[in-house]
Amino acid sequence: MVSKSQRPADLAREHGLSAQAVRNYESDGVLPAAPRTASGYRVYTPDHAAALRAFLALIPAYGHGPARTIMRAVVRGDTDAALRAVDEGHALLLRDRETLDQVEIAIAVLGEITPQKRITLQIGELAHRLGVTPATLRTWERAGILTPQRDRSHQRIFAEDDIRDAQLAHLLRRGGYRLDHIATVTAQIRAAGGAGLLKDSVIAWRERLTARGRAMLTAAARVEDYLSRPPQVPSPRRP
Incomplete structure (x- = not known):
C-alpha cells in the first residue's frame, strides 16, 4: 500500500512538537527508521504518525522510561517484550491502589x-x-x-x-x-x-491513579492502532 509521504514538521504539528523532536524520537527508536530521499531528506508515512501518537499516549500512562521501553519493543517487532512492560505498568498501578x-x-x-x-x-x-x-x-x-x-x-x-x-x-x-x-x-x-x-x-x-488507569486505556488503543496497520510504502518527495 502506497501512502503519501510526510515531513517531520507534518508529524510534529499535530502534537505541538518541533520537527527536531520528531527526528530525536526516530533516533531514539520509538519511531520506525525513516527512509531517505536521494538528497537525504527523511520520508515519513502515516505509520510514523501512528507510532508517534502511540508513544505520546504511553508517556502519561507509564512514564517516559517505560514508554520508551514499550515503544522500542513495538517498533522492533518484539511484541512479547512490549506487553511484558505493559504488564509491569499495570502491576505497579495495582500496587499503588x-x-x-x-x-x-x-x-x-x-x-x-x-x-x-x-x-x-x-x-x-x-x-x-x-x-x-x-x-x-x-x-x-x-x-x-x-x-x-x-x-x-x-x-x-x-x-x-x-x-x-x-x-x-x-x-x-x-x-x-x-x-x-x-x-x-x-x-x-x-x-x-x-x-x-x-x-x-x-x-x-x-x-491521579484513576487518570493513569484511563491513560493506559488510551495508550493501549493507540498501540493497537499502530500494530494493526497494514504495511505502507512511502512515495518519496523532497520537502
Missing part, C-alpha cells in the same frame, strides 16, 4: 490512637507500652517503618511521631498487613507531615 487503600485504613486507625504528649521513650519503654519485644521494634526499624533518632550514647529515642508510627504498625500487623506495606504507609504519613495533611491529599491521590 493497594497502598492507597492501606493509607486510607491507616488514617482511620490513627483516629483511634490517642495523641501522645511531648514525650520520648527508649526502645524498652515503647516495647512495654505496645506489648511487643524490643527485637520487634528493631525489625520494624530495619523495614523502614520506624526512624528513631539516637542520643549521645547511640541509644534509640522514640519521639511522638515515632510512637504514633509504632502504634500504627502494631495495629496494622494485627490486621495481617505486611511490613513492606506498612513501611510505605508510614513513609507517606511522614512525607505529608501527619495523618491530617495526608487525609487531605488522598482524594487527589486517587484521582
